Structure formats: structure tokens, C-alpha cells
Amino acid sequence: MKFIQNPFGYERILKKEDLGSGKKPKGSRASDWKRTLSRIWRIVDEQRALLVMVLVMVVISSALSLIGPFLIGRIVDYYVVPGKFEGMRTIILTLIGVYVVLSISLFLQNYWMIGIAQQTIYRMRTGVFEKLLKLPVSYFDQRQHGELMSRATNDIETVSSTLNSSFIQVFSSVLTLTGTVLVMLYLSPLLTVLTMLIIPLMFWAMRWITRRTGKLFKEQQAALGALNGMIEETISGQRVVKAFSQEERVIEEFRAKSSRLRMVGFWALSYSGYIPKVMNGLNNMSFAIVAGMGGLLALNGHVSIGTIVIFAEYARQFTRPLNDLANQFNTVLSAIAGAERVFAVMDEPTEEDNGSRDVQLRGAVAFRDVSFKYDATAEHDTLRHVHFAIEPGQTVALVGSTGAGKTTIMQLIARFYDTASGCVEFDGRDVRSIARQTLRSQMAFVLQDPFLFEATVYDNIRYGKLDATDEEIVEAAKKANAHDFIMKLGEGYNTVLSADGSEISQGQKQLLSIARALVADPVILLLDEATSSIDTVTEMKIQEALEVLMEGRTSFVIAHRLNTVRNADVVLVLQQGEIVEAGLQEELIARDGMYASMLKAGKDIDELLDR
Template identity: 55%
Template sequence: MLNEVKRPFQYKKIPLDTVANNKRNKAKDAAGTIKRISAYLAREKVTLTLVILAVMASSGLSLLGPFMIGMAIDDFIVTNKSAGLGILLLLLIGIFLLHSLSIFLQNYWMVGIAQKTVFTLRKELFQQFHRLPIRYFDKRQHGELMSRITNDIDNVNNTLNQSVIQIFSSVLTLIGTIAVMLYLSPLLTGVTMTIIPIMYIAMRWITKRTGPLYKVQQKDLGTLNGYVEETVSGQHIIKAFSQEERVKAEFDEKSKKLVHSGFWALTISGFIPKVMNMLNFLSFALIALVGGLLAIKGYVTVGVIVIFTEYARQFTRPLNELSNQFNILLSAVAGAERVFQVLDETQEETDEQQAITLSETKGHMVFNAVTFGYEDTAILKKVSFEAKPGESIAFVGHTGAGKTTIINLIARFYNYDAGQITLDGIDIKKIKRSSLRSHMAFVLQDAFLFQATIRENIRYGRLDATDEEVEEAAQNANAHDFITQLPHGYDTILDQDGSGISQGQKQLLTIARAFIAKPSILILDEATSNIDTITELKIQAALDRLMQGRTSFIIAHRLNTIQNADKIILLEHGEIQEQGSHKELIQQKGKYAALYQGQLQGKQGEELYQ
């Protein structure tokens, strides 16, 4: 058991030479990130000015207190005089009260600035998610992206609340302390400064390692969050295939990576207070020794030595705080960089300047030698077909043939590379995306519903729809009967993703949502898959009603569901192999006919392509 605990903390898993090789780029990124965060803070100029004034006041008062204590020793204690001591004590009490008030105010104002800054960051990041192209989400874990809007931004929030004031206050205190120390005794100041080279060497060794380690920690945290989100969403599959132990093992592996990176980041940064305490004791010893000798010879007073011992603590305290806050800042910068990485991602291509808005459309769509590929992989190769107004076009073919890609191009989730796609004779690239999609409705294999009432989920297709229109859409979708049998009818609140009702009922609600949108173009992607026979008949009847008078594009694997389609297009490796009606393709006795016959006999479609 002990060996299992120790194993994750083998330092060789994150080689220092890798850290050193990346140090220059990371430092440059950190500086740029800090600059960008500062730009957000600068938006609250008035409040930030008040914070700066409060910090300056608290720093000045923290220096004034020890100075007056030293004066009290020299003027009253050493001389055995009491006249004026009471006034000095009252002044000291006033100084400490004002110091406390200034600290309260600077923290109060800074919390407000931090909250507004984080609110703006989180809002911009969320808005950016909706401006990014679909391909960006296709390539990334959703949980990892969620980690950026939660954990990473919270990390920035905590740092702004704690570190910004501490760093600014420490710098001011450090400058003020050195100035007063030089005024009182340059020699004792020089003695105090002897610890700086030691401190510089120690801090340089520590910080050049902790910065990259904090970045690894944030990356491992995002990966773990993404994996947790994925496994929570896929619990049915995990349990169905009895993969609980494998999932636990993978979670342990990813969790150990996070523990490992966090362990070393915190362990190395934990050296900082130990080093600072050691240097504190060294500074006190030097001041006591040298100051005592100078006092004996009459070069300084006892009060000056007392002031210097207090200032020596104030000198190392801000350095200690700067060291600690620097590590916290590095952790926040690592999180902020991940946020800015998303904000800097290339957004979905903007509509052309001359792009038009369609008030209505007939749904006449033409593909003319359309070619498209993902990066270096060709998916569609000179695909040409025509969908006349009101026609239903079905796409069949093996996995990866290009069926879903065609749907993505129709909706402009992706832009084609060559050829042309026109809607009512207009190139779809010359139509605003929002306008194009407003004339479409989707019924997909995965019936996605929001955590809201049934009424709100149906109305999502058209937000200005009345309650009467919602119920009419549900009746057309054959969903009205089961909705009215629920405890609260249309006001029944669905759990996240519609759990609590059957898969078939979810699909009926998405059909109702498509009905209420009143689209000219309908896209159906395996809308009747994984549904029992009785519910399938209801769904098919609702879909037939929905497709009437609308141009429909259908992706189907079960060929018996598309026999009535006006045109069936068989795709293979991104090219059209056959197209025509079901009857025409059967008469051709080609690949479609073989595929159809094979499904009747229960054979796998993939075998028929051999």
C-alpha cells in the first residue's frame, strides 16, 4: 500500500530539462497574459484608483507606526521623560485604526473589481463558445472546455481577490522601507541588504520550476474534468458493457497525474516560506550584532535599532508575500492563458459583407460539383444533385461515406472547398447564416432536450409561438396525448436532457419543435432509430405530416423508412454511386438493390459493399 502511495510522486515523470526548454516561451506567454488581465482591470479606473490610494495609505501607515515607536524609545524611555508620551500613544492608536480601515476599504473595493472582471471574462468566454465553428467542438472534450469557464476563471478570480493588492502593497512597503532605512542608517541598511543575493538565487531556482508545473497542473485538471463529464454522460454505456473497473482505472491514472503535477508544484513552491523565515532570522541576527556595536560606539540610538529590527521584518515580509503571491499568480496565469486560448481561437467565418437575408424560400437546393475535406482528408468529391421544392432526398451509404457532411454543408456548419451550393438560385455563402438556418429545422438521432418545461422545449423552435401554437405542434407530432397524461402536462419540467420520459417521447417532442419552427427545409438524421415498433409508427406518421410541402433531406440506414423518398442517393467514399427513386434503383440491380435485399435478409450492409 505504501508503494502505491509513493509511486505517483516520482519527480522524473516531469523532466526538468523539458521545463527548462519551454521556459522562454512560457515566460513570454505569462507576460502577455498579465498584460491582458491588466487591460480588464483598467476598465474600473475610478475604483482601481481608490484601491491604489488605500494601498498607499496602508503602506505609509505601516511604516509610520514602527518609526514612532522608535521615537518613543529614544525620546521618552531612554530619557525617562513622560511629557508628551500620552499624545504619542494616542497618535499610534489613530495610526493603527486608520491602517485597519484602509485595509478594509482596499479589500472591499478590490473584491468588486475582481467580480466585475471575472463576470466579463466568463461572459466573453461563453459568447465565444457560440461564435466558434462546429469543428472546434468536434475536436475537443466538452468537459475540458467547461473546465475553462469554471475552474480556470475561478482561479483568476481568487488571485485577483488575494494577490493584486498584496503584490502592490508589498512593492510600496518595500520601497518605503528601504527609503526610511537609508535615511536612518546607510550602514545598517547595507547589512540588511546582504540577504538579497541569497534570496534572488533561491527564488530564481524555485520559480523557474513552479511556473511550468502550475501549467501542467491546470492542463491535467482540465483533462480530468473532461473525462469525468464524459463518463457521467455515458453511464448507461459503461454499465451496459460492464466497463466500471476500466473506467475507474483510467480515472485513477488521470487523477494520479493531477496529484503528481500538483504535488510538485506545491512542494517546490512550499520552499519559499521556509527560505524566507531562514533569511528573516539571519537578518535579525546581523542587525542585532552590527547595530549593537554601532550603538556602543554612539553611531546609532537604541530606538534606531528597534526601528531597524521592525523594518527588517517589514523588509522580508513583503519579499515573502511577493514570493508566495508570485506562485499564486503563476497558477492564475496558467488558467488565464487557457481562457485566452479559447478567446483567441478563429471564430466561425463571418458572413460576406454583401450577404443577404431571405424573408422566405422555396427550398430549391442544388449541389454542383461540391468538394470538401477535413484538413488533409477528402470527404466529398464533386458531388452533384438537385432537390426541387417539396422533394424528399434520402442519403444512404456506409459509415464515413459523407452523408452527415452533406447535411453540415447544407446548414453551413462547414463551408465547402470547391463547387457551389445554391438555394433558390443563390449561393448559400451569399446568404447570412442566421437567415439560412432560420428556414431549417432538424430532427436528429440524439433527441436533445433542455432542462425546462415541455412547453419551453417545444417553443425553442420559435420563441414567439403562442401556447395554442405549441399545443397544435404537439398534436401534429402525435405528442399531445402523452403530454396531457404527465402530472403537470405541458408545464412538466424535464430533467437534464429529457430524462424521465422515453426515447420515443423525446423524439416526438423534437418533431413538435420542428413543426413550430415552420421551416422550408427539413433535415432528418436517423430520426426513427432505436425506437420500438409502435412508437416508430407514431414518429413516422408525424414525420410524414411534417415533410409535406417541405424540402427534406434524410439520412437513413434502414432502407424501409425511405422507400417513399422522391430521390435516394447512394454515397461511397464521398462520391455519388447511384441516385433515383427506390423503384428505379431496385430495377438497376446495383449496389442499392443489393443493400436493400441484404437488409431484408438480415445481412450487414457493410458486407454488401465487398
């Protein structure tokens, strides 16, 4: 599949194999769509009572839609043709009653079905969101966030629109089709056979079209997810885009992705759009057959004029359900493609959390010959034979260039990932024997780029401990040197911050994150020091707050400034995934190795190691 340039932009050239030859791609499972429908049905079936009422209304409306044309034919035969109008009033009132009840049944079935559909979508949306929160960090590291958002919104919305309309339409069409054929056979078997001559043509046309549209609709959902992923990524990184003047390149990339979605959507809708056109043509052909042959049979006295009227209406009513089924088939294909993407997320393995939940950490941490790599197929390990032991209450500075393995050590301590070989121990226990939730509930993180929620200052700090009182939050803010600037905000602690915290500075966001960690009262701290891009005055405030936060707690600090290293109990110098130096600062100076060279230079650690 490729794009070529034309005067109007990028056009996607769809090869024959792109459109689908009807053959299953290698490795695909023919039963996938059945499994997906079965899973949707299990959710719908939980509202069985309401569903039964909907089906009853569908049966009633389908029956009444057959009775109406039958009564019209009888009016023609018994009253219009003979010119006899006595008693006609009763049958006309009956006909009006039929259509009134038909309207009521249609309203009720649609009303109840909307409720079923919305409850089903609520279950799916809630299920996928809950699953996203239970998935490991590695899952999000490997996927675009916007693409995941597309699955939780666009794909589920496609399922919603299909349930709202297609479910009733398909069931009603099947019933109407069956009833119509039976009544037509009762009235005139010959005309029924003539009417059904178009069915083979309908099925052939349907098969030819749907073999191509199914693959295209699935590709359309994937292209939409990729486009949403790029949009989310661009909006999140728009400062970087502007800083490097990459607007034109991003626009071109967007145009290419958007053009791909446009062309896939064009061909999907074009092929599916053939269906009503073909069906209308065959419908007119059927009507012409009924009118012509019915007229000849009526002239020979084989059928009445009323029967021809009924058959003309039934012939149209016979092809209408086929047309509806054909149109809904494309909608259902699109919904199945979306549902498969949603269920693919829901089927992902979650983080196993079977360890002990009754563990109170003291703060001793040890790495025992730990080796690790993010990608099992990678040639080299990210960490190689890392070995160290930290006592409770010690501060550990992790020093090293970009890619040395500092963040990976943090990830393993928090058990965002598990080791490939060796083990991480807490108080002499393998970390895998401790439940993740129990482990992380006794940790706190202060990241280099703090994240705030769209909520009040109270709520953002309370995120560290949801049952914290307002007094505890204020006390934590004072210890974090955040109280003064909070009180200067419009509504103090009740000020609502935006998701990106644009109302306050980077340093102030960092102070709030430190206050959040103080409220949590953790045993172990993981700190990605965030003072490298902060002004000197703010840095001093943050440093003071960090000293209060780290007091009496085991702390791991990714060090970017030498000030942090000087205050550490243990310094671990990493290079290419290995610890090349470890010990007290004085010991490392005495060795006159890499760390000593950095001190002599008196520059930032990252800058020295990257040279």
C-alpha cells in the same frame, strides 16, 4: 515523462527537463506572459475610478504601516529609556489612531478590489462563453467538452482568486519595501547596508525556484483540464461504460490521469513551498544581524535603543514584502497559465457570417461536384465528387453504410463545414453567399438522439421559435402526436424536464423534437431518422408526425428503415463518399443494382450495407 508503479499507486517520475532548466522551450514566446497580463489589465482598467480609489487606500495603508514602528521607536527613545512619561499619552493615542485608520484603509481596499475582481471575472467568463457559442462545429469536434468547461470555470476561478489577493499584495509590497528602505537609510545607512546583505541570497533562491514552478503550474492546469474532460466524458457515456462492463478500465484510466495531476501538483506546490521556508530563514538571519550589529553600535553610542527597535521591526517588515512577493509570484504564475488557456479560446477564429441576410429560401438544393474531408492532412476525401440537384418540396433519402458520407452531406447543407472543392447551392446561390444565421433560421433538425434542456415542456418546444405563443406550441404538439402524453405529465406543458429527459421515453423525446421543428416552420428539414430503436407503436406515431412535418418542405432524411425510402421522392445511395445510385425508387429497382438487392432482402439498409 512517465509513471511507475509503487505500493501506493502510480508515481510520476519528473525528469530534469520536466522540471525546467530555465531555458525556453523551442517555439515558445518569451512575451506571452506580458501579453496575457496586458490583456487582463485592459479589462481591469475599465473600472479605472474604483481602481484609483483602491490604489489610494494601498498608499495610505503602506504609509501608516511605516509610521507605526517609527512611533514605537520614538516612544522608547523619548519616554521609556529616560523614564519620562509626560506627553506619552498623546503619542500612544496617535499610535492607536494610526492603526485604526490602517485597519479601515485595509478593509476598503479589499472590499473595492473584490468588486473589481468579480467584475473582471464576469467579463472574462461572459466573453469566453459568448466565444464558445460563435465557434464552428469543427472546434468542438476536435476537443473534449470537459476540457473546455475547465477553461471556462477552473482557469477563470484561478484568475479570480489571484485578482482578489495578489494585485493589492504586490502593489502594497512594492510600496512598503520602497518606503522601508528610505526610512532605514535615514535612520542608519550602516545598518541598512548590513540588512540588505541577504537580498542577493533572496534573489538567487527566488530565481532557482520560480524557473521550475512556472512550467509546473502550467502543466498542472493542463492536467486538470484533461481530468475534467475525462470526468465529463465518462458521466455522459456512463450507460455505455456499464453496458460493456468497462468500469474497472475507466477507473484505472482515471487513476492514471489523477495520479499525474497529483504528482504535478505535488512538485509545483513543493517547489513553491520552499519560498516561505527560505524567506523565513533569511528573515531570521536579517533580524540576527540587526540585533547583533545594532547592539554593538548602541554600546558605542552610534545609534539609540529606539533606533534598534525601529530597525528590528523594519528588518522584519523589509523581508515580509519580499516574502509576500515571492509567494504571490507563484500565484500569479498559476493565474497567467489559466488566463492563457482562457484567452486561447477567445482568440480562436469564429465562424465568418458575412453573407447576405436578406434571403428567403424556396428549398432548391444542389451539390456541384463537391469533395470534402474533415482533416486537411487526411489521405482520402470523406466525400468525392458528389453531384445532385433537389427541387423545392422534395424528400431525399440518404442511404449508405456507416462512414458512407450521409451525415457529412447534412453538415455541409447546414454549413457546419464548408466544401474543400465544388459548391453547395440554395436556389442557385452559393451557400457561402448566405449568412449562416439566415440559412439555419430557415432549417430545422430532428436528430436520432434528441436533446432536451432542463426547462419546461413549453420552453423545450419554444426553442424552435422563441416568440411562439402557448397556443402555437400546443398546436405543434398535437400535430406531432405529443399532446396526449404531455397532458399526462405531472404539470402538463409546465412540467420541468431534466437535461437528459429521464422522465420520458426516447420516443416521447423524439416527438417533442418534432414539435420543436414544427414550431420553427422551416423551409428545409434535416432528419436523422430516429425510429430504428423505437417500439412499433411509437414508431408509427413518429412516422405520422414526420409526415406532417415534411409536408411541403424540402427534406433530407438519413434512412435506416426501408419504409422511409419508399416514401422518398429521390433516393441517394452512398458508398465510401460517392453516390453510386440516384433516382426514384422505381428507377433504382429497375436497375437491379445495390438498392434493388436491399429491397429483395427486405432487411434494414444499414445491416445490408455493412455486410
